[in-house]
Amino acid sequence: MATPRRWRNCATVASACTGCGPSSRRSPDDLKLCASAALFARVSPPGSVFHQLLERYSGNRPDQLTLERLSADCGHVAQ
Template sequence: MAEQDDLFDLNRFVKAQASDYARALAEIRQGRKRSHWMWFIFPQYAGLGFSATSQHYAIKSLAEAEAYLQHPILGARLVECAEAVLLVNGQSAYEIFGSPDDLKLRSCTTLFAQVSPAGSVFQQLLDQYFHGEPDARTLELIGRSPENSSN
């Protein structure tokens, strides 16, 4: 795993989450994001955000997404946060995350659904909050069409 960490610099996420992960998870469980952690808790594919922070935390390939998901800390935390979102009842992604972070959630779940088995927590999030519709721009950037988006 250390070789993959070095290859993709996944440690940039571990460092960012060190001080904000517990707060992010608590905010999700409370049903309302209040602070700034979206980039490194629910990362998106490169090319979707243009701020320096967005670019720093962008996932640049499906291989990097797979490595992130397989990372013993990052993968477990991503799944834990995704499962926590699923447990928020009666609210839309917009009500939980606000804008544009609701769109970032959709992008993130689209990306990680591509490197996860069918029926994953990421597909469940797409189903529950986005009517099963993946983010078309994310699919375009990774070179997959919506019709061929399932893993």
């Protein structure tokens, strides 16, 4: 699956943002960012910008609910 260029560009900007970082509050935007990063990291090579986003904004912990939904849809065990 090729990741759309727009998503890669947005992820690159978000991971390079200064003054941004993990939030103690989990706003809907924070949750959407981590869920999207988890989804695209799952189909991207290690070290991708999506992995960098997960590392920066969620302590390198992919969104568990996203992984569970992927597993349910695909019949695989979440990692």
